[in-house]
Amino acid sequence: MNQAKILVVEDEKSMNDILKLLLEGEGYDVVSAYDGGEGLEILKKDIFDIVITDIRMPIGSGYEILKGVRELSPETMVLMITAFGTTEDAIEAMKLGAYDYINKPFKIDEIRLIVKNALERRLLSREVKNLRSQVVFTFEKVAGKSKAIRDLLLSLPKVAESNANVLITGESGCGKELIARAVHNLSKRAVRDFIPINCAALPEGLLESELFGYMRGSFTGANSNKTGLFEAADGGAIFLDEIGDMPQNLQAKILRVIEDGSFRRIGGTKDITVDVRIISATNKVLKDEAAAGRFRADLFYRLNVIPIHLPPLRERKEDIPVLVDYYLDKNNASHVKFTQGAIDVLMKYSWPGNVRELENTLDRMLTFTDKSVVTEDELPEDIRCRTADTTAHPPTCAEFSDAGVSLDDILMETEKKYLLMALDKAGGSKTDAAGLLNISFRQFRHRLKKYGIN
CATH class of the missing domain: 3.40.50.2300 (Response regulator)
Structure with missing residues (x-):
């Protein structure tokens, strides 16, 4: 330099x-x-x-x-x-x-x-x-200049060459599914389907029928035979997001698919053989979950053949300017410029919602601003006023700006932070997270949908 x-x-x-x-x-x-x-x-x-x-x-x-x-x-x-x-x-x-x-x-x-x-x-x-020209692939939303991200991007082609299972770990909102898609898109399996499913989003019975399919009459409402996602992903890859929340009886079925490549539909009598690469992700420490008896140790070792850890955004803040540029370009807003002061404020914020929160913040700003140059005064009030500790208290500021504050924005951002904190505290369980916030499961689910939190 x-x-x-x-x-x-x-x-x-x-x-x-x-x-x-x-x-x-x-x-x-x-x-x-x-x-x-x-x-x-x-x-x-x-x-x-x-x-x-x-x-x-x-x-x-x-x-x-x-x-x-x-x-x-x-x-x-x-x-x-x-x-x-x-x-x-x-x-x-x-x-x-x-x-x-x-x-x-x-x-x-x-x-x-x-x-x-x-x-x-x-x-x-x-x-x-140079990196993109070497691997002939655009890494979707995966961008950054931190050593962790650069090392990760450089390793992806090698990971993709292998047929081994991959376990991606990291906090919610870090972009684990993007890494999974990148691995698949760089592999020889890219010509076949990449099928994602969130193991924490479905009840046990529905998750089993989605993964393995079912035969007509096997349970009430099974009016026809249904192909499961493992069949649909034959020759390609299946992404089991939040695998740490999968019930243990289903874990046994996943283990069988890994061991001999076969399974049975619900109500079926014939084994179905598939060739599927399993890429899984979790925000939990599965080794600790296995030691506590909440996750099968044998399945953990079968999934964790190639481990990939995605650090949270607060540990790689030098990636923030790159991500800002990427999202502006993606939204056809490359004419919008952030001053260095605005970038500095974004880098001081701890982003508990990680890359997803940054993207949502930029989306909201692009929706409501008509300015081509964004200064720190145009940033959301809670981001400007919060200290590095964003998990303890609602946003505060020593004084109001001359233009005042947007109370609605502050309340919305505070609500979103506590939703994410509750999910993290509850290990991804929406039911438990709702209990921590003293609201019903339906109310909790509605709020997640409101803020686009998956």
């Missing part, structure tokens, strides 16, 4: 010299231009990691430099310099594709940090591009 090339376009010689000395002192290779025309000529002859340009210059404006960069080197990060009173120009430049802006007079540490962040963003973009 310390060999990065930076072009400084600034007509004030003293300011240009200061920036050059500062950046060279950080170990960067710096080239200076003293007007927009000279800067454009230099851009035509070389590729830079970062261009720092003043907006207003006698010859050629910063907007022309920005346009030239977008045409000549789209991956180059552009930082705009603005004097007092021209912040609106800088915001307009961000709308047109600039990474960030710097106010005059600027602080040395501010320049260092903005340049460092811009270089990290460029490096990450290059790594993701």
